[in-house]
Each structure stands twice: as structure tokens, then as C-alpha cells.
Amino acid sequence: MKIGFDRICKKAHQRGAKIICLIHDLSSFRNKSLTPDEEIKRLNATDVLLTHNHMMRQWLSEHGCKVKMIDYEIMDYIHGESGAPHEPVDRNYSLYYVGNVSFKTHPYLRKLAEIMPDRDIYLYGTHPELEEIAKYPNLHYMGIVSDRQIIKSHMGDFGLSWYGESLDSGEGRIGEYMAYNNPHKVSLYLRCNSPVIVWSGAGRAEFINKEKVGITIDSLTTLDDRLKEVDDKEYRLLTDNARKINAKLKSGYYLDKALSQAIDHLNKS
Template sequence: MTNWVLRLEGEQPSDNRYLAVQNLSTSASNVGFREINYILYDDLANNSTRRAEIIEGLFSQVKPGDIVLLPFPLYILAMNFQKECIDFLKKMKNVKLIAFVLDLHTWLYKGDYNPKTDFLLEQLRTFDLLIVPTKKFAGRLKKEGVSTPMLSFDFLDFIYNGPIKTKNWKQKIYIASGRAISLKNYHGKTDIVVIGSSNSTRENITVLPHRKAIELPQIFDGGFGAVDLINNVTTNTNNYDWDSYSAYTSPSKLSLYLASGLPVLVRSDSAVKELVERAGIGLIVDDLNDIDRVFEKLNENDYQKILKKVATYQRAVSTGYFAQRALLEGVAFLTLGINDSIS
């Protein structure tokens, strides 16, 4: 029996989604999975013959009894390619399929949503196991009719072995975002550093140009990283409802900050609120204009105590611990029937 994982190869855009797929395959290979390389193929949407040829080639080494791990979604624009990959593997005798769910973009759309017509939920129902971001994510899937066995990875790994800065207590918040950030309703004294773009002009707001995620751990020098869109931090979300989505998922920014050794700020309705609170690796803040009052209660000694707790998670996240743990539990379930972590 062989365990396989798809790995996205080639030069990718500076996008956390692609980095997450590559980090997943690295973690999987570290616990015995063999890699199947794929790229962002062009001209697939209206070319069924080419899709079939690529899929047959991708999975030519898969044999009966094997386990195949798919990042979900594959982030290939032709969504029929993803479905056809799943269908091809499901037709193979005794092949087990695991979906490592990184995103479910149909949950992001504003407006009417009907789980009965969600094509991504239909695909998830065909897997033998789902590894999902959080227990709340799993709970919503179940409510929407997905009965596939599930376990959660809780923290998305951010594999990193480069330098990080020594942290000291500063009344400072970092906001790293690929979307334009507006702080027009922020009236606090705490310094804010936006990495990306913002039209804010206040003296205590610094805007740094967008950088690749892998470069950011070398920038953070203290304070906290804002994971969620806290009240009075707004962004151009177009047709996406990021606020509601954060109630279910484990954001990549959380892992970026932790891999950098930076404590975090999350909202009280965030899916990771209890994880952060229990681990003591950050603070719960719902309104950015409350941050001065919250920070006034902290001193250098308090901050260093938080940093010690963050250090444990920094090592775990940056070495792929959480994906590896989930994958080992998943394989144990599919091969031995051990279901201690399965919901």
C-alpha cells in the first residue's frame, strides 16, 4: 500500500493558497506520502480530451489499496478538472481518498446560498475522509448534509526555517492582507502597520508594500498580529463575506504570525478563538478602538510570558506538525479503523 499526495509545482503567484498546497505536500512527504506533481494547467475548461489525458497520467502509479490525499480545492480554474480527478480515483478498486480542505469558496459568497446545490459539497461527499480546518467547519458541513467522516487540523501549517526577529513589548498591531485595508474609523493611539495597501494617513499608521508571505517573518518585531477583520478594520471584499467565513475556518494569517513568533488578536466569534485562548498565544478583541485599553493592562513581563507560549506553536506550525498529526490520524482511521479523532 502506498500513500500519495498531490504537490503543486512551478512558479506560483505570491498567494497563500498556493503556499498552503505546497506546505501540505511537504508535511505529507515527511510522514511517508509519495508526491504526485501537478501544475496550473492552461486551456482545460473546454478540452475534455486533454483533461482525461492529464488525469490518467497523474494517477498512473496509483494501485488498488492505495490512499490518495488531495488538497481541496486544487486551485485550478477549470473546476470540472477537480471533479474528474475525484471521479477517476473513485472508480479505482479499493483506493481511499482524503480531502485536505483548505478553502470552501462557495461559503464566501454574499447573498442566497443553498447547500443542496453547492457543487463543492457534492464533491466532498464522495471522499472517504475529510480533514477540515476546525470543528466548527466540520459542524457546518454536517448540518449541510455532508456525512463523510471528518477530523480537524486546527492550525494551518506555515513551514518556515528562516530568521525571525527578537520580540519586545510594543503597543503595535500588524495587519498583513492581500486586500486593501481601511482604518478610517480607527481613533486609537496604538501604532498599526499595514502590510499591503491602505489609504489611511494618520501618523500612527504605517503602510508597507505587499510582500510574499515567506518574507514577512523577518519583519515582525513585537506587538500582535491581527488575524480577523476586527471591527473598525474594513476592506474591499467585493462579493465575499469574510466576516462570516472566519467563524468556521482557520486563517492562513494565524499560522503566518505564529510561525513568525508573533502573538495574535482574534475576534470572539472566530473559529480559532478557543484554540488561541486555551493556548494563551493571543488576545480576544472585537473592536480595534478598544485596543488602547487592552494594551494598557500589559507590560513587558506579561508579553514575554505570552511569547514563551507562542514559541511552542512557532516550532509546531513552522515544521508541519499539525498537518502531519492529522494525516497520521487519518491513515490510522482508514487502515486500522482507529477513530478517536473522527467526528
């Protein structure tokens, strides 16, 4: 959040405006460029905050945020493409991951390949360590592919949203932050009509469970056994629900809903 934000809010209020602030990232979490007190002071200069999820809202409240907060649950993904129907080749469900595929940044990717040698994992993204990836027959680097193309066609039956260093939880600076943040990656997977795999301790887990669009687990060490339990009926339920959320993400449904609630609050206050 830029220096001067609270002064801009003050000027807007002097002119009779109301301010709705949509949080994309929290600087005091992501890159530590602000202290929590500095960031909360600026956020308190607004009238309504649109927060990612209940965990982010709770953290802000505990650190002194006083304004009205509304969860927008998941980031919309407004894009012209529609996710192609996807049918798994067999019950040995495969995974795909989109993002930074470096083992240095996400060492869990290497560990996951080691503990699930018979399950294919497709990697889409930047910073590949090709010589290292080649050591694992079940890891497949697919290149840097546009989101448009991934939505139209991708390899993998479940989208993986996991961050940090450990198979067990969101450890490390990025992993800890993702306990409160809703990654855009989850929305991309759902736009692909794919069920999502997330850490059960993450803020986004509540949405995944409520909408039945994926699997939440405490540790990736249990993922292989959990996937073996997924039968055709459960996989069809997850993909059918993902397809419904896909349509909402494409239309901007979640931001529209949160903004409507914010405006209603302002009109009543």
C-alpha cells in the same frame, strides 16, 4: 471545488483507493461559485475531510456532510526562516497587519486608527491608499514585503487578524467566511513569534485561547483597554507560547498529525 471532483473520487474508489481531502477554501462560502448542496455532494465523495476547525466541521455537518472529519487546527507555514526574537519598545503595544490594506476592502483599519490615536499600527501589503493613510499619524505603511523578510524582522508587537467591515465582529461576506476559515495570516504572525489578535467569534479563536498565543475579543472597540491590561509577564507568556507553535508550524506538525489520524481511521474502518 472543481466540476468532476466527485467523478474522480468514484474512479479512485473503483481502483481501491481511499481519499483524504484537505479543505483550503469552501467555494460555497468564499466566492459563492457553488451552492452548499453542490459542494457537500462533492465532499461526500471522499473518505476523510481535513477541516480547519470545529466551526467549519459543524457547518459542514449541519449541511449534510456525512464523511469522517478531522480538524487540522491551523495551517502549517513551512519556511526556512526562523522568527527573530521580538521585544516591545514599551508597554504601549503596537499592532501590525499583513494583507490587503485598502480601506475600501477593510474599512475597519481606518476606524481602528481613529479610536486608538496613540497606538502605532504598521501596515504591510497591497492596495494602499497612501493619501488616506497619511491622514493618520499612527498608521505606517511599510510596503509590500516578502513573508521571509517579515519573519526575519517586522515592526509591531501584536499581529492583527480581523476581516470585514466592522469593528464589532466579522461582518460582510469576507468577515462571515472568516468565522469558519483559518487564515494563513495567523500562521505567519506566529512564525514571527508574535501574539495574535482575533475575533472571539472566529473558528480560530479556540486555538488561540487553548495555546495562549494571543488575545480574543468581541470588538475592536475594546482592544485599547485590553492591551493596557497586558503586563510584561503576560506578554512574555504569549510570545513564549508563540515561539513553541512557531517551531511546530515550521516542521509541518499540524498536517502530519491530522494525516496520521485520518490514516488511523481508514485502517480501522
